[in-house]
Amino acid sequence: MTVPDVPAAMVNNQFFDEFTDKVRVKPIPWEGYSRAGLISGDDLRELKEYQQAAAAQANREGKDVAQYMGLLVRLTEKLSSIDALQYLLVQVDDIVESGQGGGCGEQLQRVMFRCLEKKDDYLGLKASKILVGAISGSSSAAEAEQRGFAYARLFGYLERCMRSELTSVVDVAVQVMQSALRARRARTVLFGEESAQCLAQLIDVLRRTQQSLMQASGSAPRTRGVVAVPQTQYEVVFCLWLLSFERPIAAALDRRLDVIAITAEIARSAVKEKVVRIVVALWANLLRLAAPANVPAMLVARVPACLATLGAGRSFKDEDLRSDLKQLAEELAEHTGVMTTWDEYLNELASGKLAWSPAHRSEQFWKLHIRRMDEHDHRVVRQLADLLTEPTASETALAVACHDLSQYVRFNPDGKRLLARIGAKARVMALMTTSECPDVRYEALLCVQQIMLNAWRN
Template sequence: MISNVYLSDRSLKIRTLTSILPGRTSTPIVIVIVIVIVIVIVIVIVIVIVIVIVIVIVIVIVIVIVIVIVIVIVIVIVIVIVIIIIIARPALRSQGYQRAGLLSQDDVALIQRVAGGKAQAESILQAESDTYADLYVRLLSKLSRNDTLQYILVLVADFLNDKDDRIPLFLSQNDPYSPLLKHLDSQDDFVRSKSAAVISTVISGDPNPPDGVVTKVLAALSALIRNQADPEAQDVGVQCLGSALRIEKIRTAAWQADSKDDAESSKAITGLVQLLKANPSAQMQYQLGFCFWLLTFDTPIAERINARHNIIPLLADLARQALKEKVIRIVVAALRNLVTKAPTENLPAMLVAKLLPFVKTLASRKWSDDEIKEDVEFLVEELTKSFEGLTTFDEYKSEVQSGQLSWTPPHKNDDFWRDNAAKLNDKDRELLKALVNVLTTAQEPLVLAVAANDIAQYVKFCDTGKNSSSSFNRYRSLDSLGAKGRVMELMNHADPDVKYYGLLATQRLVSHAWAA
């Protein structure tokens, strides 16, 4: 028993001693401490992340607020500017005119009534059209400052646009054209263009406008159309001419002016042709087609326009290149007019321009507009009948008149020239002059080579078997028309074909001159 007590005491001492010895820590306590440290670190990291997120959110909110403030400021500035332009500036201008006695208080009140919303202004204009027609004519005749005129011209355009019933009200005023005519020469581009637009609208509702007005309007529109430095002015000019050409008197005047050789006459139609050759935009294509469609309603114009401007190949190319149906529709309608009004003059030229296969292709397409289908079917029928009755000489004549020469069979066929060379002298050498004109004006090597060949063929076969004086007369005739000098120039041309046929024509001219 004593031994057991001794052992128990000894064991207790050993455990007590062991517990107090250094380096002998309890494992559970270490684990707890580590866990606590990790938890603290995680909490700190989470707090830091939360703080960073909060800071980022605050920064984003601040940026959004700044952007909103900037947008609001910009909107306010724009609104203020618009208000100043719409309300303040006209009021300031009107004060000066009131002091000068050019505007009455009633005039100012009338202007301010239509200076607001478009719907409200239109309601007022509809109810008081007479009053505003009188007001606008008076203001245009009195006012002179460009900024004020711009404002009034915009009001006048709004008053007249798509409102044909208001044009008579404008025309019923005392001398309605003079106030607009004087602004056609303005140094301000906007005033000049807007005046042209307004007067074109007005004149389109006048079946018999004064001759002087027609002349000045056509001169102004011609200047706009031919202003190659300003495409916008050209666009305005073509649109305005499209409005004015609705009147037969203006179509006639435009054609007559275009026919004159003097530099002073307006050349609006020539300007249209130049634009047609310049790869116009789709909208310009339509506007040009519309102008030519209107012009072809007049028989005298339909009879001569292709001979003067070679318009049929240009219209054919326009239709081939067109991507919009409305362009094809207006071109086909113009071609139908040419056939209806002057079939003898235009059908052969259409065949030379290869229109028959093209309109057959159009006939196979589906169209949303029945008018296109009817016009295309008409052209197919008429061109087919003309093609079946066309003689070789008719085909050659149309080719020369079109200026589009190529190596079609007649040019190198001796039998053709033996039978037909003398016909070039008919009607005061009309066809010979046309051939020489092609020779002297063409630039394309193919056309030049064919034209030089035809001169050589004409010299060889015309008046064959007759006395030598006829050969001398042919030589002098071609010399006086400028053919001799031109074919001699072609002997030095860069293209070998042109050079060869120029040499051939020169040799025949010289040999026939010596034979005479």
């Protein structure tokens, strides 16, 4: 599998582009800086020569461009005026985009990372775009791998941007990350412990897009920092898709961030074909690279039904998308085969995302399968018990787990001894008082009552 070629650092945002155009024509008092000794006379002369050549649209030799690039970086390091720094970074970015930037040297990295610390959103975002473009361009990608480019520092800045109230800042930050994740090492760093908060914030942006859709119908409070919903969804899922090319990440991505459930929700409501296309591409990677880890979650999120609905109910213009939907549905069916209700229950439990599916409320289901819960050293019961202390478990999952343990004791009176031995009884009793969710407290209470009832009967 290969990631298709895209521009080294691509940002397409109307506000960002319009602001860049304004920066280009804003007058900067270079002569005043020279008189004040902030820049040298040679710096001023070289700067004006290049500006005149650019105004005349004259081509400069590669050596001249490299020399001018060095001048721009030096001036960026010397000056502190935001207006001057914005102008210099626009010029640097133009050179990087032209492919004549000369890589991502230590001085360029040092200067651009300092710009990330300035209290100016445009300056920081422009610097981050330059860093990613310089890393990704020509042979500098290999250099960055060898030198250990500070991706974690870059992602820390992008995380702060994604928390912004300004929609344009969020959008540009996501696009910069989208470009950065072309590099394999960037994916590994983003999924690592040091950048965990950045990745979580990326998912938060995705969740906010869904909340924005609910706002349109007046069923949810206003959210912050979300641009045009389809475009933002496409950009964020594109980032997840790039991450999913790494097999270890594909195996852990959903477990950590619940991406299958949220992308299934997005696919069902998406209007734009490109959003559906990138979601399907993400699912395909997750299935092909880490099926055992992701099939249970796909079944819980009803991905097969979603694929069937999209394939039959939508008239997509993209023939490749129609083909991909069919192929993915067939591949997923091969992994699931003919599943019994018990198999579906096991998959749901394995995903850690228990929900109130019909089996949980069915007395017949528990009568039929209660003995199977004790197979393989009571594996199912132990999984339910472990879920009660899982930090990432949802309130619904906790409530359902308490309910299922209650049913286990109801139809297997001796099961109360096992619950006490493995610590499940104590965990359920703790949830009666510590959980903030009424449903969890209620199901925990019923479970404890069932345990006590069986103790009295015995």
